[in-house]
Amino acid sequence: MDVSQVLQMNGGDGHYSYSKNSHLQKMVIAITKPILEDALTNLYCAMNSPKTLIMADLGCSSGPNTLFVAMELLKSLNKTRLKLGQEMSPEIQIYLNDLPHNDFNNIFLKVSKFQNKLTESNSSLPPCYFSGVPGSFYTRLFLPKSIHFVYSSYSVQWLSQVPEMVMTNKENVYISATSPPSVIRAYHEQFQRDFSTFLKCRAQELVSGGRMVLTTQGRRSDDSLYCYVWDLLAIALNDMVIEGLIKEEKMDSFNIPQYSPCAKEIRDEVEKEGSFTVDRLEVSEVNWGASTDDYFGLSENDAHRSNMGKCMRAVVEPLIKSHFGESIIEEVFTRYTNIIMNCMSKENAKLVSVTVSLIRKW
Template sequence: MASDRKPAIKDFLHMNGGNGEFSYAINSSNQESLIRKVHPILKEIIKGIANDPDGFPPCFHIADLGCSSGPNTLFFVSNIMEEVHEVCKEKKLKPPQFQVFLNDLFGNDFNTLFGSLPTFYAKRNKDNEENFGRCFISAVPGSFYGRLFPDQSIHFFHSSGCLHWLSQVPKDIENNGLNVFMAKTSPPNVFEMYKMQFQNDFTAFLESRSKEIIRGGHMLLTFGGRSNVDPYCNNSHVNLWELFTRSLADMVKEGIVTESQIAAFNVPTYNPYKDEVRDLVHIQGSFSLDTLDTFEVNWYTDDTDDDHGNVKARNQQSLGKRAAKMIRAGSEPMLITYFGSSAMDLIFQKFEKYMDEHLANTEETKPLLIVISLTKK
C-alpha cells in the first residue's frame, strides 16, 4: 500500500464495474437466482398492499439498497412493476406511477447502470400497455447504514445479497495474525468483534429505515447467513476465505505480497445465524417480522434457477474458476486497495487451484441465504 492510512470501506467496497470478464455484470447469475427465489414473497407483499383499504399510492416509492450495476438491478425493478401491474389489472385498479431509487456506495458503477436505462424503458414500453404506470429512476449514493431519504417517504425497501457486508472492519482484531477472516485458528475475540459489528450495523440499518419508511410500508431483504449457531459451520464462508489466505501465503513465499499487508487486511463481512436476525429485529422494535426463511444457492456452480425452480446449466467451466471469478467480481476493488492491481491475476489463479482441490475432496457445500420480510409498525 502506498500509504499507512487505514482505508475506509466506503472508498473501496463495490463490485467490479463495466462488462468485462471479471465484472459483476457478467458474473452475477447466482445473484439473479436470489431474486427469483424470493419472488413468491414479493408477490404476496404486493397482493397485501393491493388488498389494503388505502391500496397503492398515486406514486409508489421503491428503494433498492446495494443495487450494484449489473442486469439484476433492473431485473428486480421490472419484477416489482410487473407484479403491481398484474394485481392492478386483476382488481381493476389504476396502476400507480413508480419512483425508483437505486442506492449503492459512491464507487458503484452508476454510469453503466444509467447506460442500460434506455433499453429498459424501450422494452417496458414495447411489452406493456399504455396505461402501465410511468417509471422514474434515479440514483441515491451513500451507505445504507445511515440515512438516505426524508422521513416517511418510501413505501417499499428491497436489498439482495448486501447486508452481510459490514460498515467497517471490526475493531480490536489486530491479534488475528495472518488470517483474513474469522478462521478456526483465530483468537476467540475475533468472532465476538465480528458479531458485535454486525449487530451494530444491522440495528443502524433498521433505525434508519424505520424513519424513512411509511407506516405499514414493507421491506424485503436477502443476505448471507449460516445454518446454525457455530460460526465455523460449512456454509459460513470460513472455508472460502481460508483458501484465499493460503493463496496469499504462497505469494508471501514468492515475494509478491508481504506478511504486513496480509496482517492489515480482514474481510468486512459476517454471515449471521437466523436467530441473531430475529432477535435484532425484535429488540429494535420498529418492524413486525412477517417472514424469516433460509435457502441454499448453487453458489460455486455456473447454474441458476428459472422461475419454476429448475436448474439451468450455463457452461462447463470448473467450479474453482467459477468461484474465483465470482469472488473477484465482488471483491477486487477491496483487494487492490490492500495488495495492488498487479497481484490480482496470480492471487485468483492460486485461489482457483485451491478451490478446485477443495471441492474435489469434499462434498460441495451450498452457502445459505436468509430472507426476511418486514412491515413498519
C-alpha cells in the first residue's frame, strides 16, 4: 500500500463524505481550543505586534472543519490584539496542506465565500489569504524559517507507511489483543521514525520561537494499545472471509497505517529529537456517540450509532477500496455499521485525544 497515494478522506459533499461526517473531529477541535488560544497569544506577544503571520494547517482534509480551524485561528489572534489595545491587525497567510489526492477543490470553492463573509460582516478580524500545499508532512513543505505557527488536528496519527512486519497480524487490521509482540513493536518503531521525521522537517521550517499545536488520536497510557473501532472493522472483514466474500490472504495483508500514541510517547520523541520545548501536553476525551447532530427520525442514541458508521466510512473507505476493490464496499460498511451500533448500545466508548503545544527553540 502506497499510503501517500491512497490515504484520503472521502471527498465531495455526499452522504458518505468527510465533509458531512466529521462532527466528531470538530468537537475535538473545540475541546482543545484553549491550548490553541494560549499558544497563539504567547506567539503574538513574543513577536511584538507583527505585521504579518504565516501559518500552516497540516492534514487539513476538506469540508467545514478546514475553514472552522481557520476561523478559530483568526478569532484567537483578534482577541489577543484587542486585549493588547492594538489598532492594526496583522495580515495572515494560511497554508492548507494535505496529501495530493485530498479534495482541495472542495476547500477552494468555499474559501471565497469565507473571505467574503469576513468582509461583509464588517468585523475586525484580520485579512486572511489561503494557499493549498499538496504533499506529505513527513517531507519538507516550506522554505526554511518561513512559518510562525503550525497547527494539526487528527492527522499525525497517520503513518507514512504500513509498518514492515516479520509476522502476519492474523485476523487483525491494527494492534489487537491477539497481535504478535513483533507487530506491536513494528507499529511503535514506525511511529517513532515518522514523528521524529515530522519534527525535524518542522524544525527547519519554523522561525526561532515559532509555535506548533498538534492534536492526535491517542491513548491514556502505555499499556492501552488497542483501538476499539479497528477491532470492530476486523470483525466485519473476518466474517466476510469465513463466508468466502474476501480472500484470506487479502485480509492477512491489510493493516491500518495509523498509530495512537500516549502522552509519554509524544514527550519522549520531542525530547529525543531536541528542536522543541514542550509547553503544554494534555489528554482529553469525547464520546464516540458524539458523531452527529442529525437524527433523521431515529432516536438520539440510534442516530449516534448509525452516524458513527458513516464517520468511519468517510475516513477508511478509500483504504479498503484500494486494497479489496470496490465491489465489497457496501457489504463491508453495512456489516461494520451494524457491529458498531450493537457494541455502542452496550458500552460507552471514549475517543482519546492527546494535544501537545511546542515551542521552536531559539
